Amino acid sequence: MGINRNPFTWWNGASWGTWFYGLRGMKQMGEDSLGNVYFEGRKDTSGNPRRWVIYNGANDASRVPPAWFSWLHHQVDDVPDRALPAPRPWQKPAVANLTGTALAYRPSGSLEKGGSRAAATGDYEAWTPEG
Secondary structure, eight states, X not given: OGGGGSSSOSTTSOOHHIIIIITTTOEEEEEOTTOOEEEEEEEOTTSOEEEEEEOSSSOOGGGSOHHHHHHHTXXXXXXXXXXXXXXXXXXXXXXXXXXXXXXXXXXXXXXXXXXXXXXXXXXXXXXXXTO
């Protein structure tokens, strides 16, 4: 597909219209570890600056790290590098939503794992309206 891959569609990243017209007057504020680029510019209807993300790859909101999510939703005023404390050593990096992929969580008993669960232990008593 090459250059014609994305002239009008939004699901494979920003369309040409977004790059040429939507980001006019917007200031690039930063980039995260996944390559997503963040912009800020004009005012929205409540007077707050509009904040945008241009995804590196497919448009998937779960690919926005928590620190940048808080910036996008005006929970912090400055970009995460300056507004938030450094990550703790025990914190893991953000992971995109893996639902629908081969890496999705599949507990024992799910159809993908054979569909058989462990037998009930007998410590559960079902509720009945007369009881």
